[in-house]
Amino acid sequence: MPRFDKFLNPAFCANNSTSPCPNKASKANSACGRCYLVVYCSKKCQKEHWPTHKKDCNDPLAHETWKPDWHTEDRTPNFHKNQGPSEQDLNKCKMSWWGSMPALDLLKLDGNEGDDAPPKMRLLFSSSHDIRNIVETVARLPDTYSGQCEIVMNGITSAIFAQNVLLVLTAFHFPPEEAVPIMIHLWYSALIPVSLLTGLRRKLLPLIAEACSEAARKRTNQLFKWIWKKNKAVLHVELMRDEWDRLGGFLKPPSYLSAATAACNRQDVMLASNRKDNLHRFLFAQPRYWRVSTMKFWRDGILLPFGCSRKAFDTPNPLASQPLHFTPQAINKIRIFFHASRSWPMPDSADPRTSWDLVEVCTGAYTASYPAKNDLYGRLFLYIRESLLGFCRQLSKRDIKLQLLSLDSLDLPEYFNRPGEHAGFDRIETYVTAEKDVLGIDTVLNISSSMLKPKIENPMAMILVLFIRDVEEMWKKDSLDKDVARAAKYLPEPETTDYNDADLLRNRRSSSFFCNVSKLFDLYKKSAGFDALSKYELKMRGNNTIVAHWPNRPGKYASQEVFDILEASGATGCERYVEWEWA
Ligand SMILES: [Zn+2]
Numbered sequence: 001m002p003r004f005d006k007f008l009n010p011a012f013c014a015n016n017s018t019s020p021c022p023n024k025a026s027k028a029n030s031a032c033g034r035c036y037l038v039v040y041c042s043k044k045c046q047k048e049h050w051p052t053h054k055k056d057c058n059d060p061l062a063h064e065t066w067k068p069d070w071h072t073e074d075r076t077p078n079f080h081k082n083q084g085p086s087e088q089d090l091n092k093c094k095m096s097w098w099g100s101m102p103a104l105d106l107l108k109l110d111g112n113e114g115d116d117a118p119p120k121m122r123l124l125f126s127s128s129h130d131i132r133n134i135v136e137t138v139a140r141l142p143d144t145y146s147g148q149c150e151i152v153m154n155g156i157t158s159a160i161f162a163q164n165v166l167l168v169l170t171a172f173h174f175p176p177e178e179a180v181p182i183m184i185h186l187w188y189s190a191l192i193p194v195s196l197l198t199g200l201r202r203k204l205l206p207l208i209a210e211a212c213s214e215a216a217r218k219r220t221n222q223l224f225k226w227i228w229k230k231n232k233a234v235l236h237v238e239l240m241r242d243e244w245d246r247l248g249g250f251l252k253p254p255s256y257l258s259a260a261t262a263a264c265n266r267q268d269v270m271l272a273s274n275r276k277d278n279l280h281r282f283l284f285a286q287p288r289y290w291r292v293s294t295m296k297f298w299r300d301g302i303l304l305p306f307g308c309s310r311k312a313f314d315t316p317n318p319l320a321s322q323p324l325h326f327t328p329q330a331i332n333k334i335r336i337f338f339h340a341s342r343s344w345p346m347p348d349s350a351d352p353r354t355s356w357d358l359v360e361v362c363t364g365a366y367t368a369s370y371p372a373k374n375d376l377y378g379r380l381f382l383y384i385r386e387s388l389l390g391f392c393r394q395l396s397k398r399d400i401k402l403q404l405l406s407l408d409s410l411d412l413p414e415y416f417n418r419p420g421e422h423a424g425f426d427r428i429e430t431y432v433t434a435e436k437d438v439l440g441i442d443t444v445l446n447i448s449s450s451m452l453k454p455k456i457e458n459p460m461a462m463i464l465v466l467f468i469r470d471v472e473e474m475w476k477k478d479s480l481d482k483d484v485a486r487a488a489k490y491l492p493e494p495e496t497t498d499y500n501d502a503d504l505l506r507n508r509r510s511s512s513f514f515c516n517v518s519k520l521f522d523l524y525k526k527s528a529g530f531d532a533l534s535k536y537e538l539k540m541r542g543n544n545t546i547v548a549h550w551p552n553r554p555g556k557y558a559s560q561e562v563f564d565i566l567e568a569s570g571a572t573g574c575e576r577y578v579e580w581e582w583a
């Protein structure tokens with residue numbers, strides 16, 4: 001049995017408050033029929049656990065009549081008041097490294113090149129937070145494709161980048177069943193089991209030290225490339241010499257921080273009293289028992305099924321304990337800065353639910369056999385586990401080249417258009433860098449088109465661009481009564497017509513799912529000068545083949561379940577993907 005098997009397949013039976021139930025996970029397949037948050041292996045276990053479980057099962061947040069505090073106290077919610085800068089401090093200067101859009105398969109060979117795929121497909125993620133898109137793309141590589149898949153991921157900040165290097169190194173150097181639980185908790189959990197961290201350090205630190213000693217032979221601080229291999233797969237990491245030196249430090253257990261202090265630091269951010277109205281608004285937009293699941297994760301920050309024991313999670317995740325550093329260039333580019341503090345490094349809005357396809361997480365095949373349907377984070381755990389297992393297994397057998405870089409995205413063309421480098425990418429994903437406050441669409445198409453494979457070599461070559469805030473801003477100027485009425489069909493009737501009525505606010509907010517986004521996007525294109533982009537000889541696809549134009553919209557005939565999931569996902573429906581291909 002692999003050493004970390006108990007973390008890959010934790011004991012699901014929730015009857016573990018005093019000692020863990022010895023029955024195997026597969027046997028714990030009957031959910032509490034009231035809350036559907038926990039599972040048990042037997043009636044006996046359920047009965048034994050009731051004195052503990054009844055607190056969660058009867059949580060007031062899950063009552064039919066629960067309303068946000070501002071509603072019951074009949075006051076204006078905080079998020080409608082102008083807050084002073086000091087009140088926002090805990091969130092303002094932080095960035096989520098989990099990303100805010102569902103992971104996507106950037107290749108989708110079946111609906112694109114199909115059998116005509118070139119023997120080498122090259123993909124570039126030019127500005128990535130984490131590796132989730134790589135995970136989804138590699139995990140879904142069709143068996144029918146026998147060529148090489150080369151993936152370049154360019155990260156944006158050194159601490160987040162270090163996390164990605166460590167995650168991929170883990171995937172490369174452990175068997176899949178051991179790599180997956182390490183990756184899940186290193187990526188998503190605030191506390192991790194000390195044995196996972198020890199195992200990780202024992203395996204990775206010597207590998208990193210070897211690269212460091214080679215890098216030290218370089219006289220100046222310049223980019224230094226190091227390569228690892230696993231069967232046919234190759235991992236190519238390029239860092240500055242001082243970044244190599246710092247890499248191992250990210251796995252150092254933070255000696256100044258106890259598990260209890262780390263948990264408190266996190267709660268200071270996640271449960272800050274001046275953010276209670278925001279939290280209540282978030283909870284109120286979720287199915288009733290999801291709220292209980294949400295609060296458990298917001299309190300303890302451990303990504304596990306609701307009923308699983310947290311006892312082994314005794315060490316602060318060293319990655320979540322690092323103050324994040326931006327390079328001076330990155331600060332100029334994204335106009336964000338960090339305080340070097342020991343506070344939880346992400347804003348309270350960071351939530352793993354936003355980075356995976358939540359409809360799939362709740363209704364798809366990966367989690368179909370898990371009966372606790374309201375255990376949102378348990379479903380996320382299972383979904384991510386399956387995706388990661390797929391990713392790690394592909395790495396063990398496929399011809400995959402992964403290259404991790406941390407360059408300013410403006411410097412990528414110079415890097416890749418060097419003599420001896422490649423002949424262009426088949427896919428380029430640019431995340432939100434095309435938004436007007438980041439690089440803008442003109443700059444993004446300018447640099448990306450110079451790296452795209454020529455049409456004659458691949459007519460399906462494509463640049464993927466995402467707009468989140470830019471389109472939402474257009475909506476804020478344009479909310480219409482008929483959109484509110486369409487959203488109302490899915491929502492409870494408000495009790496009052498009061499301005500602060502929680503149901504009314506919820507209805508108004510979800511009207512963005514039904515607004516005329518095509519019209520808003522046309523307005524946006526005009527204001528952002530899309531007409532002038534024809535100089536790049538690219539055109540916008542009328543029908544996307546990689547990811548839907550509006551992936552978070554419920555659509556005209558959405559079921560109640562799909563609407564509920566999308567509303568609870570935190571999306572607005574105004575998120576727009578554009579696929580650019582050669583004209
Ligand atoms: Zn049991």
Ligand SMILES: [Zn+2]
Binds near residue numbers: 033053056
């Ligand atoms: Zn229950």
